[in-house]
Structure formats: C-alpha cells, structure tokens
Amino acid sequence: xxxMKTHRASAKRFSVSGSGKLMRRKAGKKHLLxxxxxxxxxxxxxxxxxxxxxxxxxxxxxxxxxxxx
Numbered sequence: 001x002x003x004m005k006t007h008r009a010s011a012k013r014f015s016v017s018g019s020g021k022l023m024r025r026k027a028g029k030k031h032l033l034x035x036x037x038x039x040x041x042x043x044x045x046x047x048x049x050x051x052x053x054x055x056x057x058x059x060x061x062x063x064x065x066x067x068x069x
Contacts, residue, residue, distance in 0.1 A: 007061035014050065014058055016065045022050040022058050 015023050028036075029044040050058050062068060 004063040006064060010058060010061035011068060014062060014068070015047070016062075016068045017049075020065075022055055022062075022065070023047040024050050 013024065017023050025047055026044045029041065033041060059065065
C-alpha cells in the first residue's frame, strides 16, 4: 500500500500541540487592521483548538500529524 499524501494547504494552516490537539489560527487578523480596535486585534492573537465537528475532516487531511509539530 502506498503512502498517503498530506494535504499541503491543510498542513500550512493547522498544527498539532504537544498534547496532540489540532490547533488553528483565529480568523480576522490578516488585513484591514486599521479599522479594528486594538483590544479586538489582541483577542485574535494566538491559536485555538479545532472544533470537535471539524476534527475528523482535518485529521483526514493530515494523515501523519506527528510531523507537523
């Protein structure tokens, strides 16, 4: 059986935490930042765990998540 291919767009957007959780970036921090309040931009920093409803889909796109650390 051949190796499975990693979906490269997903590999760039998602990461795996040390405890094995799938992590994502928060939306809304890329552009048009002048019109956003600084406390709102501060709230958008960091990463968040992928929702339970999306974890199966993301994990199928990343068949080898241990290499994404």
